[in-house]
Amino acid sequence: VKPELDEGPIFDLMSAHMQTRLTEIGLRLGLFEALRQAKTLDELRLEVSIGRRAVEVLTTALASFGLVLLTPGERAELTALARAYLLEESPFYKGDLFALIAREEMELLRKVYLQDGQRRAVTSQWLAGRVRDPQVQGSGTHANTFAAACALSAQLRFTRPMRLLDVGGGVGSFSIALALNHPEVRCVVLDLPQMEQTARQWIERYRLGDRVDFIGTDMFGDWPRGQYDAVVFSNVLHNWPDRRSELLAKAFAHLPSGGRLLVQEVLLDDAKDGPRAAALWSAMILLEMDGQQMSLPELSRHLQAAGFGAAERVATFGAYSLVSAEKAG
């Protein structure tokens, strides 16, 4: 089972509104005016009164649209395009064409969503062990993940039977894709107990109940005992900047020597000025949850700090990559 067509055009349709919104947010904050002179991200965020995560996410997104240039030392400046059309002094100013965000909504963005230290509702619920609507969350994450996971699975080769623990596995999209393409693979999906019924429905839809199991538990608590050859984090590590090392330490402890960590993520490039899909994911996360997308050097540093060997990255499908690292023997 693997997708035949690139999913990029559909992602573009789904995320197009975010490009308009983020450009308008930049305008309404006065971010382009503030960048008349190059500034560090910290200087910029103080000038426009937003948090550290918001300034990173916004400048990355605007850089991926060709409006901001990010230079070493965490400095940002305007591109010629932004100077020509998004500074009020320009005779060809086009900022007034971006007028979709209501005043009240902009106030909420300014006071809450663009500030640090305010946990988002979805993250707070997950930390309390709850999922607002398992069906809606499950079908959303599945739509996001399954094509990429199937394309990736078709590229993987296993020389022996494998047992995988898919942590924060949602409805099992990654595990289902792997099991469909590899009869020798068995997976255990670990997610919050409320996801169990929905996950089992998805697993049964593909008649994989004998090879894909589900365990409902808190991933920050005890993980199920068992022999696993690999631990999977698919679209999970980006949500937990302050607890990432805890999750990686658990994965390291549960793997035998020679076991592998598999991380499926949409990665930012090293300069953090794109690609646009990764930048837009970070922005969508900013408005709904804690966290943001990572670059490969950032992710590699986390993996190595947890004891894993060198990270290997393979671009898999659409904007997705698989990053893997071994627990050395």
Ligand SMILES: C[S@@+](CC[C@H](N)C(=O)[O-])C[C@H]1O[C@@H](n2cnc3c(N)ncnc32)[C@H](O)[C@@H]1O
């Ligand atoms: C962004 S989704 C990723 C789902 C899936 N791995 C994928 O790639 O489609 C994050 C998942 O983490 C799960 N999760 C959040 N907090 C959790 C916790 N404390 N314990 C277990 N799972 C958790 C959520 O229920 C959700 O399914």
